[in-house]
Amino acid sequence: KEPFRLFHLADGRGEYIEYHYHTFHKIIILLAGRAGYAVEGERYELAPGDFVLVGSGSIHRPVVETGDYYERMVLYIAPDYLRALTVGDCDPSECFRQAQETFQYVYRDEGGSRVRPLFQALAETVRQGGYGAALLAQAQFTELMVEVNRVVRGGHRVGAAGGDSKVVSLLQYLNLHLADPLTIDELAARFYISKYHMMRKFKEETGYTIHNYIVSKRLLLARTQIAEGTPVLKAAQLSGFSDYTTFSRAYKKRRNQNKSCQPGRSCRR
Numbered sequence: 503k504e505p506f507r508l509f510h511l512a513d514g515r516g517e518y519i520e521y522h523y524h525t526f527h528k529i530i531i532l533l534a535g536r537a538g539y540a541v542e543g544e545r546y547e548l549a550p551g552d553f554v555l556v557g558s559g560s561i562h563r564p565v566v567e568t569g570d571y572y573e574r575m576v577l578y579i580a581p582d583y584l585r586a587l588t589v590g591d592c593d594p595s596e597c598f599r600q601a602q603e604t605f606q607y608v609y610r611d612e613g614g615s616r617v618r619p620l621f622q623a624l625a626e627t628v629r630q631g632g633y634g635a636a637l638l639a640q641a642q643f644t645e646l647m648v649e650v651n652r653v654v655r656g657g658h659r660v661g662a663a664g665g666d667s668k669v670v671s672l673l674q675y676l677n678l679h680l681a682d683p684l685t686i687d688e689l690a691a692r693f694y695i696s697k698y699h700m701m702r703k704f705k706e707e708t709g710y711t712i713h714n715y716i717v718s719k720r721l722l723l724a725r726t727q728i729a730e731g732t733p734v735l736k737a738a739q740l741s742g743f744s745d746y747t748t749f750s751r752a753y754k755k756r757r758n759q760n761k762s763c764q765p766g767r768s769c770r771r
Contacts, residue, residue, distance in 0.1 A: 505583040506643055509576045510625050516568035521561045521709045525722065527579040527598050528556040529650065531621055534573040538565035541607040543670040543707060544662035551611035551618055552660055553650070557598035559722035561708060575621050582729060587644060594647040597654040605674055608660040615653045620646040668693060669707040672700070680719055681742045686712065717752050724749065
């Protein structure tokens with residue numbers, strides 16, 4: 503319901519948070535302390551200045567040990583608002599799209615980039631308020647997103663430090679083939695693994711069943727296409743639903759589930 507919202511958080515609780523996803527984009531930048539982050543099955547070790555791009559629909563969770571100090575800024579972004587900032591060939595949502603298409607989610611604030619100072623300037627404007635604060639914050643947000651995209655285009659990526667290779671490969675395959683027919687038997691054969699072991703390991707690593715993961719991703723893909731002007735029936739077909747009835751049933755079921763989600767919290771099914 504807002505174009506963006508910025509949080510500055512610091513603690514050492516290290517509470518366990520399960521994999522979840524949002525319908526908005528999110529950027530997390532580590533300011534100080536020690537933390538890891540897991541996105542789509544891969545775990546990253548963060549250094550101060552590293553930032554994580556979590557696009558709409560990407561499952562993720564922080565990995566923080568109890569007692570480890572963890573100071574970060576978290577920026578929530580409405581996808582529609584970000585796309586509306588596009589000027590010419592400069593689409594500020596490109597960084598999230600690239601992260602999801604290449605499965606590279608963490609980048610290092612190095613080489614003279616200004617990502618961290620711009621985060622801090624935006625936070626100061628939000629904190630101080632006053633005359634023109636909203637307008638200034640919009641300008642600073644736009645500048646920040648341009649700089650984030652420059653870092654991403656510059657290839658300053660951080661490699662993953664861990665993750666179950668089979669589950670990661672399966673997650674990446676699913677994301678690349680959402681519009682294709684996908685069955686448990688076909689997936690098990692493709693990855694040379696028992697389907698029962700595959701289903702158990704996937705749920706163990708992500709907290710999702712394979713079916714729920716696929717349906718969630720397809721619904722989010724359809725939602726994006728509809729927001730971009732694609733007719734509902736065509737969006738359903740392009741997102742991998744076999745027919746409109748299947749799409750409508752899945753959409754209504756998810757909508758009813760989400761009515762029980764508390765405002766401001768992530769949805770995890």
